[in-house]
Amino acid sequence: MSIKIIEASINSTIQDFGRKNYAKFGIARSGAMDELSLRTANILLGNKQDEAGLELCLKGGKYEFLNESYFALSGAEFDAKLNNEKIQTCKIYKAKKGDLLELGLAKIGFRGYLCVAGGFKIKSFLNSKSSDVKMGVGIFDGRALQKDDVLELNNNFIPFNLEKRECENPIFKFDKEPIIRVILGTNDDAFTQNGLNTFLNTTYKIGLKSDRMAIYAEADTIIEHINSADIISDPAVFGSIQVPKSGLPIILMAGRQSTGGYTKIASVIENDLPLLAQAKLGTSFKFQSISMQEATKLYIQREENFKSLDKKINLDFENLF
Template identity: 35%
Template sequence: MIKILKHGFYSTIQDLGRFGFQEFGVPYSGAMDVQALKLANALLGNDENSAVLEMTMVGAKLEFTCETLISVSGASMQPKINNKKVSAYKLLKINAGDVLSFSSPKNGFRTYLAVKGGFQTELVMNSRSMYQGLTSCHVIQNGDELSIQSYSDIDVNHYAALKVNHNYFEETELRVTKGPEFDFLSEEQQQNLMSFQFSISSNNNRMAYQLEEPLENSLEAIITAQVLPGTVQLTPSGKLIVLMRDCQTTGGYPRVLQLNATSLDLLSQKHTGKVCSFKFLD
């Protein structure tokens, strides 16, 4: 069991997501940075879909009541076990009574904590991903207890750490393909969309990232149509909205671009004021 001493700013349990229910209006959800989730689980030998703790902007403080193994990936939130610094992307041994703490990230925006065997929390529609109105809680709170499996008698010195290139936290190019309504834009609008550098507004969360700079827009709304995580919508005011993991399943704004999976991970590690631009996939 893990006791939540401090929940951080916005911490949730996530796996790869909830698939097969979009026709009923259920979002995909899942980890914002899928690659970080997979790396954390791989270090532990977990199934890649094992549930992890996703922490945003400010990390949590956790007390373990049993022995286990953990790994940390994503943004550098300076993890500590019993106030002693430990490394990310490395197998770490936890003893009963140990306290794991995090702070604000030095780079990136979201950090992932994986435990051996995955978090054994509520399973809804084949996923443990928290989502408001669907799971019994949508964020962890102080005093919560999260169920995990106990593991002991494993020598972590026999396991290697991973070296990860953290330059992707600073990467600004988002790779995209044309959205269904891209060709409805004028040539000038298309050129501006693909040449401007946009900054992330304060309106960013697990549902969507709104970009600050407007793009001249003369397009009319479309009939409600399917959207996906990574869909870039153009609003009547000219604002661009990039849909993220908890996005709705349909929308009525023109879909001008579609991010690939890697760029969606990259964007999830950016926060207000960071910049980005779009580039077509080769």
């Protein structure tokens, strides 16, 4: 069971939820930039929600199925065709041996996921299949996929209730100029009040240097520090917002390092990380401060939405007998 890369996407890698609980050893987490989309595809396929998928960027690429397989696309809306027939995102399809999947430019969003029923057959490292080029771990020692690479699949299975296995793509609800909600801290006392006001009232753009490691925010105004921008390195999480001496925010993303030595003005709430993952270079956005209580409520509601989707798609199995 396998898929051959005919034309690779930009910096495409295999990603799951990453290497959790190893940051204390200096090991980067890696993982999907948009867990919302990865989880959605895996629920549709009947996989575990943290099963690894192929993360694609901007232009999806071309893939040949070397065996019969069931697959789903999620995240970015590519111009997608299976054997020259248009297909949609967030819906299961059956590919036969020799079928060609072609994914053009992303019309909506920036990162997409190609997931297969049963998942990719890849050896885990520290409980994760995620690729990390800096550590040299994951399939092909963590490097981005290339033309003629072959991805092995686990034993395929046929998901039941195929006609029900589709849903609305969550990114359709994303704003073109998103508001990114944050919780202020942990070093917000390192900034002047004017600096904090600048942070929350400036319209930023996603800079050209942005990648899986970090989103570089660009603007004409800078955030004022009280003293230095440097601190003793401390833990960095997915969504930590550092402000170096340039006065422009750097949002740490899935491929970040485990620690950072710049002042952290805030952290992006987990619900809004997919907004950044799906925003194209040059996208305008603003920050909004909310409380921990509000962020927790939003997180709980998101998890309830996943439970509802999983129940709708997968738990109807009981009704088949």
